Amino acid sequence: MVGENKFFDEMSGHNGTVRDAYAAYHDWFAEQDAERLAKKSQDAETFFRRTGITFNVYGQSEAQERLIPFDLVPRILAQREWTKLAKGIEQRVAAINAFLHDIYNRQEILRAGRVPKHLIVGNEAFLPQMLGFSPPGQVYTHIVGTDIVRTGEGDFFVLEDNARTPSGVSYMLENRETMLQMFPELFSKIKVQPVSDYPKNLRRSLAACAPSSAGSKPTIAVLTPGIYNSAYFEHSFLADQMGAELVEGHDLRVVDGHIAMRTTQGYKRIDVIYRRIDDDFLDPLTFNPESMLGVPGIMDVYRAGNITIANAPGAGIADDKAIYSYMPDIVEFYTGEKAILKNVETWRCGEPGALQYVLDNLKDLVVKEVHGSGGYGMLVGPAASKKELATFAEKLKAKPGNYIAQPTLSLSTVPIFTESELAPRHVDLRPFVLVSPQGINIVPGGLTRVALAKGSLVVNSSQGGGTKDTWVLED
Amino acid sequence: MHLTITHTTRYSYETPVHYALQKIRLIPRDTPQQRINDWKVQITGGNREVIYHDQHGNVTELMQIDPGASEVSITASGRVETRDTAGILGKVYGSIPLWLYLQHSKLTKPGDGIREIAATLEAAQDKLTGLHDMSARIAEAVKYGSGQTYAGTTAEEALKGGKGVCQDHAQIFISAARAAGIPARYVSGYLMMKDRVEQSATHAWAEAHLDTLGWIGFDVSNAQSPDEHYVNVATGRDYLDAAPISGLRQGSGDESMIVSLQVQQ
């Protein structure tokens, strides 16, 4: 692996010299037999399929359950890299919670003019029903998945703050489990910080956010839309690992001022709901009356202080793409410190001058819709045809306020194991952050997503991305 | 003025209820225009699950109808001391920022008809006069009468229909005021009609906000500003936010509702 890398490769940097964090792994890899590794790779797939670690895809009659491809080469971070990253994430997540509390109460940041009011006004992610209310423990984002990208040795950027219901943590845990099974010898050779405490910490963190009326052992339940949801595996996995009940809306009702689940022995009170359904579907009595997935009355019980909903309804306003560009200001406003983690440079197309710049440079930019997720409503300039660019330019001109634009980043690469050799592919990182009144807890590493196609920058599992085990080395 | 109020809502269900919830906003609060004495809400055939303040500050109760019940009644009663402030509530603010009262909801989304009314208001030199003129204009355009509109009728639909009840009048007013850049909100409450104790229904009117005066009430249906004959019970962005009772029921079968309301001095 010698030569000039156009992109920063996390194993071999820019110049092809193996970086320290990868040294031990690289040595180990050099001694491996490619055929054996190929066989291991096959085994991993069989294992995932047998265990049912799948995600469902809508609108495809064949193979409705798909595997997220797993690559056996780990993504490795040195302890010192991680420490800095974790500090930045912690700062950012603390600011997000302070922002949410403020925006749903006194709105000081709007009064101070640090975030323009028009970004909140009329934003669907902002829920008036949350105004004048403080959730138990004043925690809004119990679980956050901060998407991080890297472009160079010390250059980490936050791409997105997922403050609603970030998914993927089950893959992080299963990836490690798979690696431990496939290459036990590696883990005796290289000291990797464990991630297996996550479910226990999640439970502890959620319990610490229970309403004050809950006993010393609060009852926690995971609320899922059901077995046909794309992330159902993760819902059942987390419930199982936490020792929590996995419930659907129709298992729940209001009983004696609390939310209770229907058990074989009658209704039993729940104190904390880790919900994996969207705000709009949460409560047909308060939000979308058509919702069959939610729990009628849960918002009333919530405002009465008798249940914790994780994450809090309305938390999505914090990860809105329009708000994103103000995150450095938000961090500074609430923590009094400069943001440790950088934002990706962002043009708000609704602002004078920005639109013209974006239109002039469309072919080099990534343009994202302000409301939307999963990479569907976006334009990747360098990958778009002339016609696509022209169509998108019209959409932009029609509603510039709906879009932000960012440069196409030179995402770092990490090698993947193709059938016989290593080949660099672009990656991102989603660390998982737990928030409770007792503090912020970040699992070392997180989920590394990798764009499996050569040259591709799209890591989403719905669009051909895979995952890797992520290692944070012990010093 | 001392008002004594008894307001009973009785629901009858064709088939016994399996599981049903009702959200009740029937507890008025003290304001510069009213002082509440001995107010209570009694429920028979149901159980009060929780009580809390919603985002508009309304005291809200969630009630579960007893499983198997085929009738439930909710009685709100008490005494209220009211004061005539020429319709001005004043600079009284809760958790909702004023700009939110500029936001249209589904029921108050303006169409061409409302925008036309709003344009006149926008052009008015004196906004207070403009609001009064607008109130009169709406009352003229939409004759008071039931049967044409229902709880889910939007402001624009009611305006086009030319006939509506107090809810429609209030929502048209709110919609147009917002379209003209004036914060406005919906109020549900009681009105003592002169010369009678039995009132036909609960009432609704609108409030608009001017920086000079704060919140000011406009009762389009009765062509006046709320005085000491009015009791403000709940406010919101539209009817749905402030509805006295709204519910959700599992299972089939029809339901019927009877309201009896006495307001007297």
Place this chain on the structure above:
Amino acid sequence: MLGKTAGGLYWMFRYLERTENIARLIEAGFRIALTRSTDAESEWKSVVTTSGVSAGYAAKYDNYTATNVVDYLLRDTSNPSSVTSVTGAARDNARLVRTALTTEVWEAVNETWMTLTELLANPVRETELPSVLNTIRQQSALVRGALHGTMLRNDIYDFSRIGTFIERADNTARIIDVKYYTLLPNTSFVGSSLDNVQWETVLRSVSAHRSFRWLGESEMTASGIADFLILDRRLPRSLSFCISQIVSNLDYLAEDYGERHACNDMAEKIQSRLKNRDIESIFDEGLHEFITAFIRDINSLGQQIESDFRFGG
């Protein structure tokens, strides 16, 4: 435990039991069709009747050939009781109750679904049929083994077992119901070769053709077989065995939960009608009436269990 979870376990094991029962019925039908060419059509018809899918089948086909019946019972997704449908339903329920299952049980069910989906992706040729049916039974045994070997003996286990035995009791009763006339002691065919074949089919349908012989009943008689299928508590598919399992699992639940339900009494009542009973008195009562009543009772019991333990709303 959530009521829904109890329901999911119950149905998951009912469906798993059903796949095995369907495989056995086809096996018996196939066998008789091989050995007796003349009356194959009516044999296949009774297989369809026993499976409880007559109406659906008749709407689709107007004859009862091996090819059609086998395809309808094994693969047809429009048949809610086909092995393909039922395996899918069992796995959906397993996904629903994933948190209540051990890894071993979940993986066994998931593997069963993967194996059978692949196995039944295309029409099964006659030459492959024995091995396909064999695989279905093996997969069922795999799940059962995982259940017995890894699951705690708690309410989760009880609901799983109750589902299994309700389904099995219903299945055995249907087999008797469809063939009851061949089991009557006084038919004019007694001792004829027709009876022998019919009896063997019945026994095969519940995998009891060998055990019947082991138990020393060398002479097959109608009443001997009826007695075996209905009253013999040594046979794991007899009505008596099934109901006693249901009663004891319901008792465990009552003990565990500290509360008895209507279903406990109901199950005991059904059991009491089989206890200390000899086959002659059942013949006197009327075999057909007896079985019809049993099927009705076992289905009511199923519904009572669903409501007592709040499977649904």
